[in-house]
Amino acid sequence: xxxxxxxxxxxxxxxxxxxxxxxxxxxxxxxxxxxxxxxxxxxxxxxxxxxxxxxxxxxxxxxxxxxxxxxxxxxxxxxxxxxxxxxxxxxxxxxxxxxxxxxxxxxxxxxxxxxxxxxxxxxxxxxxxxxxxxxxxxxxxxxxxxxxxxxxxxxxxxxxxxxxxxxxxxxxxxxxxxxxxxxxxxxxxxxxxxxxxxxxxxxxxxxxxxxxxxxxxxxxxxxxxxxxxxxxxxxx
Amino acid sequence: xxxxxxxxxxxxxxxxxxxxxxxxxxxxxxxxxxxxxxxxxxxxxxxxxxxxxxxxxxxxxxxxxxxxxxxxxxxxxxxxxxxxxxxxxxxxxxxxxxxxxxxxxxxxxxxxxxxxxxxxxxxxxxxxxxxxxxxxxxxxxxxxxxxxxxxxxxxxxxxxxxxxxxxxxxxxxxxxxxxxxxxxxxxxxxxxxxxxxxxxxxxxxxxxxxxxxxxxxxxxxxxxxxxxxxxxxxxxxxxxxxxxxxxxxxxxxxxxxxxxxxxxxxxxxxxxxxxxxxxxxxxxxxxxxxxxxxxxxxxxxxxxxxxxxxxxxxxxxxxxxxxxxxxxxxxxxxxxxxxxxxxxxxxxxxxxxxxxxxxxxxxxxxxxxxxxxxxxxxxxxxxxxxxxxxxxxxxxxxxxxxxxxxxxxxxxxxxxxxxxxxxxxxxxxxxxxxxxxxxxxxxxxxxxxxxxxxxxxxxxxxxxxxxxxxxxxxxxxxxxxxxxxxxxxxxxxxxxxxxxxxxxxxxxxxxxxxxxxxxxxxxxxxxxxxxxxxxx
Numbered sequence: 001x002x003x004x005x006x007x008x009x010x011x012x013x014x015x016x017x018x019x020x021x022x023x024x025x026x027x028x029x030x031x032x033x034x035x036x037x038x039x040x041x042x043x044x045x046x047x048x049x050x051x052x053x054x055x056x057x058x059x060x061x062x063x064x065x066x067x068x069x070x071x072x073x074x075x076x077x078x079x080x081x082x083x084x085x086x087x088x089x090x091x092x093x094x095x096x097x098x099x100x101x102x103x104x105x106x107x108x109x110x111x112x113x114x115x116x117x118x119x120x121x122x123x124x125x126x127x128x129x130x131x132x133x134x135x136x137x138x139x140x141x142x143x144x145x146x147x148x149x150x151x152x153x154x155x156x157x158x159x160x161x162x163x164x165x166x167x168x169x170x171x172x173x174x175x176x177x178x179x180x181x182x183x184x185x186x187x188x189x190x191x192x193x194x195x196x197x198x199x200x201x202x203x204x205x206x207x208x209x210x211x212x213x214x215x216x217x218x219x220x221x222x223x224x225x226x227x228x229x230x231x232x233x234x235x236x
Numbered sequence: 237x238x239x240x241x242x243x244x245x246x247x248x249x250x251x252x253x254x255x256x257x258x259x260x261x262x263x264x265x266x267x268x269x270x271x272x273x274x275x276x277x278x279x280x281x282x283x284x285x286x287x288x289x290x291x292x293x294x295x296x297x298x299x300x301x302x303x304x305x306x307x308x309x310x311x312x313x314x315x316x317x318x319x320x321x322x323x324x325x326x327x328x329x330x331x332x333x334x335x336x337x338x339x340x341x342x343x344x345x346x347x348x349x350x351x352x353x354x355x356x357x358x359x360x361x362x363x364x365x366x367x368x369x370x371x372x373x374x375x376x377x378x379x380x381x382x383x384x385x386x387x388x389x390x391x392x393x394x395x396x397x398x399x400x401x402x403x404x405x406x407x408x409x410x411x412x413x414x415x416x417x418x419x420x421x422x423x424x425x426x427x428x429x430x431x432x433x434x435x436x437x438x439x440x441x442x443x444x445x446x447x448x449x450x451x452x453x454x455x456x457x458x459x460x461x462x463x464x465x466x467x468x469x470x471x472x473x474x475x476x477x478x479x480x481x482x483x484x485x486x487x488x489x490x491x492x493x494x495x496x497x498x499x500x501x502x503x504x505x506x507x508x509x510x511x512x513x514x515x516x517x518x519x520x521x522x523x524x525x526x527x528x529x530x531x532x533x534x535x536x537x538x539x540x541x542x543x544x545x546x547x548x549x550x551x552x553x554x555x556x557x558x559x560x561x562x563x564x565x566x567x568x569x570x571x572x573x574x575x576x577x578x579x580x581x582x583x584x585x586x587x588x589x590x591x592x593x594x595x596x597x598x599x600x601x602x603x604x605x606x607x608x609x610x611x612x613x614x615x616x617x618x619x620x621x622x623x624x625x626x627x628x629x630x631x632x633x634x635x636x637x638x639x640x641x642x643x644x645x646x647x648x649x650x651x652x653x654x655x656x657x658x659x660x661x662x663x664x665x666x667x668x669x670x671x672x673x674x675x676x677x678x679x680x681x682x683x684x685x686x687x688x689x690x691x692x693x694x695x696x697x698x699x700x701x702x703x704x705x706x707x708x709x710x711x712x713x714x715x716x717x718x719x720x721x722x723x724x725x726x727x728x729x730x731x732x733x734x735x736x737x738x739x740x741x742x743x744x745x746x747x748x749x750x751x752x753x754x755x756x757x758x759x760x761x762x763x764x765x766x767x768x769x770x771x772x
Contacts, residue, residue, distance in 0.1 A: 057613040075293055084297045086440050089328065090315045090701055092308055097294060137606045146600040148612075152295030161608075162599060169597035169612060175560055178597070178616045185560020186292065188433040188444075191423055194395040198558055 041077045041102040043160070047109040048073075050125040054133050055165045059177060072167050076102055079155065098156045105160035112139060136161055176201060238497035239490075243270035243464065244767060246486055246502035248471045248517065249509035251324025252749060253736030255450035256367050256756035257506060260764070262462040267767035270464040271454060272471055272488060272500060275302060275320030278327055278451055285443040288435070298441035299327050304470075304491070306651045309512055311659040314543050314702040316512055322467060323451040325510065326749070330439045330564060331420040331447045333373050333750040335364050337573045338384065339583065340744040343635070349581050349666050350635040353741045354713040355722040360754050361386050363761075367753035368418075371448040372426040375418025382413070382570045391423045394432065397561035399590040403626055404567055406553055406689035407588050414567040414588065420448040427452070438564045466500070468492050472654055474505060474521040474530055476729070483530070483732045489652055504763050506724075506733045507709075508756070511541065514738040515642045515708035516657040518719075531709070531726040531734075536719050538643055540710045541661050542636035542743040543702025545671075547584075547678040549628040550593050550694040551686055557624025559592035572630070572681065573745060581666075582674050584632040585746040586681070591627040594694060595620050625694070628685070630678040633745040634702055635667035642708050661702055704748045706740025723762035724755065735759045 052069045060068065079102075085095040109124075115135055116124035124132065140159055149157055154166030168174055172185040181198035244267040247254050258269055278299055279287055287298040303318030319325035338357035343350040361384075368375075369390050376393035377383050393416045396404060404414045421432045421442075432446035445452065457463035466488075473487040483505045488498040507514045515538040519529040529537055567588040575581050597616045601607055607615050640662040644655035663671065675698040686693045712718020715727035724739055726732040736752040744751065 053609075055608050057610050059610070059613065079294060080296075083294065084300050085295050086291055086297045087317055087328075089317060089439070090703065092313060092316055092318055094303060094318060097296065133608060136608065140599075140606055142604065143600070146598045146604075148597045148599050151293060152291075155294065165597075165599065165608070165612065169616075172560060174597065174613075178613065178620060179556070179558055181558060183558045183560045185563070186436045188435060191395050191432055191434065194397040194434070194562055195401055197398045198561070 041079070041100070043073065043076070043102065043106050044109050044113070045073075046123075046125040047113050048160075048164075050127075050132060051109065051112070051136065051161060052164060054129060054136055055161050056168055057177065068168050069164075072164055075151075075167060076105075101155055101157065101160075101163060104158075105163060108139065108160045112136070115139075238487075238499040241270060241464075241466065241498060241500045243500065243502045244268040245270070245504045245506060245763070246500045247271045247506045247508055248486065249273065249324060249507065249513070250322050250450060250454060250465075251319070251508060251510060251736065252326040252329070252371070252450050253752045253756035254324070254506070254508035255326075255453040256370055256753045257508065257735060257760040258457065258463060259370055259453050260366070260757055260760035261767075262457050262460075262770075264760075264770055265764040265767040266770045267764070268464070269457075269462070270466060270500060270502070272466045272469050272486065273320075273322050273324075274304060274307070274468070274470040274491070275322060276467050277322045278302070281445050284441055284445075288437055288441050288443040291437065291441060302327065304651075307656075309657050309659050310645055310648060312661065313512055313657075313659040314661055315705045316510075316659070319510070322454060322465070323449050326450050328440055329449070329749060330747075331449075332566075332747050333368065333371075333375070333418050333420050334568060334570075334585070334746045335383075335385075336360075336744040336746065336748070336751050337382075337570060339574055340633075340742065343581075343633075343742065347575060347581050350633075350664070351717075351741050353722070354711055354718065357384070359722070360751070360758065363754035363757040364750065366757045367750060370453070370757070371420045371753065372422055372429070373418050373420050373750070374423040376416055378415040378568070378570065379413055382573070383415075389418060391426060394419055394421060394423055394562070394565050396567075397565065397590070399557045399561050399624075400565065400567055400588075402555055402557070403553070403588050403590065406555075406626075406691075407567065407569075407685055409688035410685055412569050412571045412586065412685070414569045414586075417566045417568040417587065419565070422446045422448075428456075434562045436560065436563050466490075466498070469498060470652065471500075471517060472520060472652060474507075474517065474732070475523070476525070476530070481729050483729055494652075504731045504733065504766060506735060506759070506763070507738075508735045509738075511706050511708045511737045511740075512642055512657055512659060514734055514736075516644070518709065518734075519642070519644050520654055531719050531728050531732065533728060534715050534719070536710065536712075536717075538641045538708050539638050540636045540741070541640040541642065541659070541702075541705055541707040542634060542740060543661070543705035544631040544633050544743050544745050545674075545702055546629050546631045546699040547675050547682070547696065548699060549679070549682045549696040550591060551626045551628060551682070551691050552594075552694055553624050553626050553689070553691040554622070555624060556620065556622060557590050557592075557626065559590060559595070561590065563590055565589075568746075570746070580673055581670060582632060582677055583745050584630040584674070584678055587629050589627040589629075591625040593625050593627065595625050623691075628682050630681070631703065631745045631747075632674045632678065633742055634671075635664045635742060636707055637662040637664045637667075640707070661705070702743070704737075704743055706737035706743045706748060706752075709734040709738040710741050711739045712741075722758075724759040725762065733759050733763055 081100040082096045113124040149166035150170035154163045157163035183198045250273040290296040291298045302321040304320045341353040344352045374391040375389035429445040468491040471486045471488045475485045477484040486500040518537045521530040569586040679696045709719040724733040724735040
């Protein structure tokens with residue numbers, strides 16, 4: 001067997017082991033929520049929604065935030081850990097996706113709740129926005145990374161708040177919200193309308209909603225092997 | 237006993253060059269064609285929307301299993317990706333289809349550097365046209381003196397987006413003309429495939445088949461009964477007839493039944509396996525009469541690997557650019573593909589894309605403070621208001637050294653016990669001496685563009701990788717200068733052809749796929765003469 005075969009097998013094995021280890025590290029009360037020892041991808045719904053109200057923009061409205069959270073839950077539920085990843089142009093390396101982030105993210109949400117009880121004597125979901133924000137900031141610490149990941153990259157987020165924010169802000173919907181225009185990146189749009197400036201988003205009702213039958217598509221993104229430093233983007 | 241397959245033409249590899257060659261042969265000649273592909277068939281067209289969804293959601297490979305474990309390359313194989321699948325590396329291509337310019341084929345004669353090809357642009361013009369028609373290229377021609385063509389594109393070009401219209405105006409303030417990059421993407425229904433509707437995932441997967449890829453050609457020919465396909469079949473050796481230089485047999489192994497060898501017997505053999513695997517196969521085919529491999533008495537097999545390097549820049553422009561309008565479409569200029577009169581040798585293309593680099597949402601501001609919810613959105617809006625980002629790139633040609641080559645590893649073996657290839661690129665002395673000048677001049681031209689158009693140059697970075705490489709079985713007028721002639725026929729074996737990228741003398745200074753495809757068309761015309769014309 002060649003070195004490269006050895007390496008691929010090793011990567012598959014070690015990614016699976018990391019995932020299993022993360023499950024093993026979950027607090028006992030969290031593991032007890034999981035029927036018959038299976039790995040549940042479900043995150044505590046109330047805590048997740050209380051986080052989302054802080055991490056997502058209020059312009060989405062309550063319904064919009066709920067829609068994004070449901071999309072996030074579906075996206076996480078459909079994830080297949082350690083699946084083969086797209087390979088970048090010019091790279092012969094076969095890469096695999098990260099271990100399942102759900103156990104880690106679930107533990108983090110539960111930790112936020114535990115911290116809320118310890119500091120404020122109340123559930124995280126019952127705290128006011130300022131207190132929730134303070135706890136989230138504290139949990140995020142002083143990381144070096146300023147940027148948010150794109151949707152696929154959000155799976156690798158160390159913290160669930162970054163994962164949720166990356167899930168949303170890496171979407172075409174968020175780009176449209178930023179520019180207040182219906183660009184609708186990555187959706188099927190007639191070529192003939194290409195030269196037109198994207199129409200303005202004028203009302204909340206104009207906001208594009210993800211198609212319900214999708215996994216919550218991310219924005220089409222650069223070659224994952226690329227970085228601004230390498231300067232590679234698709235269509236090269 | 238081996239399983240024997242008999243055919244008229246055995247094509248090894250199923251990338252875009254093979255597709256063009258096979259399509260022309262099937263249309264015009266009464267010849268049985270068998271395509272041998274080491275990989276498997278890609279996902280069916282109907283499954284591609286779902287695969288695209290998973291790619292967007294999770295980064296999953298939309299062509300899972302498009303490689304064979306252990307079939308790797310030692311060294312640094314630029315521009316090389318796993319591509320063992322029906323359709324080859326073109327299952328991953330971005331479908332941009334510029335032509336080489338007339339100068340690309342005559343650098344020695346015109347500029348005293350590099351080597352001329354044994355053909356000229358005018359020899360390839362009709363083959364370019366035919367390849368464009370067969371795959372379906374959409375394009376609007378550039379200025380005639382920069383973009384010579386004897387016929388219009390098969391389809392009108394992809395419309396410039398609002399972003400690209402602004403960037404064109406911005407880029408042209410230096411007097412350099414830009415136009416839309418021609419692409420093998422339908423702007424109207426064509427070839428039984430629909431028009432593009434800007435899904436923006438041309439790379440790595442078009443969900444609707446608006447982008448051409450080779451499996452469409454192979455599958456259509458298969459349905460029509462004009463092609464046999466042996467998938468999952470690895471050709472390990474070519475063998476000549478005893479006492480003759482004609483190739484008689486391709487020895488292969490079916491990966492689904494590895495204990496039963498396969499022998500493919502044919503009148504003509506075509507090696508169309510890319511710049512690594514094509515010379516690799518010829519080198520593996522060594523025997524007592526050919527101790528250095530087939531077609532290699534000159535010692536040229538595996539040599540003269542050539543690509544182009546890029547200089548990349550990101551620019552802040554003084555107007556909003558809306559990311560996602562058609563992010564894989566770009567502007568092209570060939571203005572700099574002729575050297576300055578009296579100046580040092582430098583030829584490069586110039587492309588401009590919309591970009592979102594440095595303009596995405598972020599979690600922390602410049603002071604490191606955490607941003608959440610509305611703060612993220614407000615910060616994002618502030619950083620994009622009234623300005624945008626563009627990406628610039630210029631490819632310049634790297635002229636190869638003879639020592640830029642594919643060889644056989646002396647120890648490492650693949651699953652069948654064959655030596656794996658070792659790839660090592662090297663610039664010619666003249667090209668190496670020009671590298672710094674080339675990179676600095678392109679960077680200066682980027683700065684001039686920004687100065688004229690307005691904005692700020694955010695970064696400039698010369699690349700080290702040689703993109704879109706070719707060579708390894710370069711064409712030459714005779715056996716002393718090339719492995720094959722200008723049609724791809726091996727000088728030493730009358731019934732052996734090598735086609736596409738490996739036959740490149742140089743890799744030009746723009747994407748070479750259309751040139752590979754045109755060479756496939758040209759080879760089909762030549763080898764097809766050995767078979768009767770097909771009755772309509």
